[in-house]
Amino acid sequence: MKMVKYQHLVYCVLLFISLIDLSTAARSNPPDDVLEWVQKDDRRFLRANIRVGDINRTIKFYTEFFGMKVLRRKDFPEVNISNAVIGFGSEETQFVLGLSQHHSAVDKLELGTAFSHFGITTQDIYTMVEKIRAAGGVITREPGPVAPGGTTIYAFVNDPDGYSFELILRPPSPEPLNHMCLNVVDIDRSIDFYEKYTVAMVGYGSNYTQTTVIELKYNFNVTEYTKGNGYAQVAIGTDDVYKSAAAVEQAIQELGGKIIRPPGPLPIIGTKITAFLDSDGFETVNPLSFSFCFGFLSL
Secondary structure: OEEEEEOOOEEEEEEOOOOOOOOHHHHHOOOOOHHHHHOOOOOEEEEEEEEOOOHHHHHHHHHHHHOOEEEEEEEEOOOOEEEEEEEOOOOOOOOEEEEEEEOOOOOOOOOOOOEEEEEEEEOOHHHHHHHHHHOOOEEEEEEEEOOOOOOOEEEEEEOOOOOEEEEEEOOOOOOOEEEEEEEEOOHHHHHHHHHOOOOOOOOOOOOHHHOOEEEEEEEOOOOOOOOOOOEEEEEEEOOOHHHHHHHHHHHHHHHOOEEEEEEEEEOOOOEEEEEEEOOOOOEEEEEOOOOOOHHHHHO
């Protein structure tokens, strides 16, 4: 595992995240070699799903200012929900965002404090920030180094709903949607939950600047976060949902968490799905492949 120490005593850990499809057999009798198998599993971050207040406004912001493209879009009038998938490239090869607008929702969109931000790499951070500023966007951190004399230039901006995006000045990358950051209350427990049952690296590859990663951030003296109803879950593919289930079940038994969706096929999309909460209450969804239904965005 690689760990980066931020200013003000904030530790950020970049690592693999595990995904499961839980079966009764896997729960009761996990394979002896499951932890070894996990390190060989061909996993990939597929998508993060978020709820938005106005899907047209969000799409306009992400396409005009971030340079994303709409990959899929569909309305479900029978349940008053609109969904879209948006990103920098094909869902088959890149991490993307799933957007969901609940048109008839009576509850207000609340982002909470547990979800921190998404990260995007760019070759022209200053132009991007100025375009957002000129359009009335919110700049929460002007472009500049992490510390005086530092070489990494970054900035923070908010989208129309208040989701935070870290912009990072870097050369071209195959994964411009570079990372997502979650706030955790116990960094040791969170590391244990993932590290023991996944490959302890900074993403699905040896170079964290060239792939999408998960960042766990521990803020000293913060003991509680609110989840809100904005950020929903992250989806990750796996080669074998049952072996993956056995590994994560061991993590849950030891460190906490909960299976929230029993495993099983979804006939409409022809794949298997399950979901769990990690020890901090963040949800992970497990499709066997990248292609799973729009309906899952509305959860």
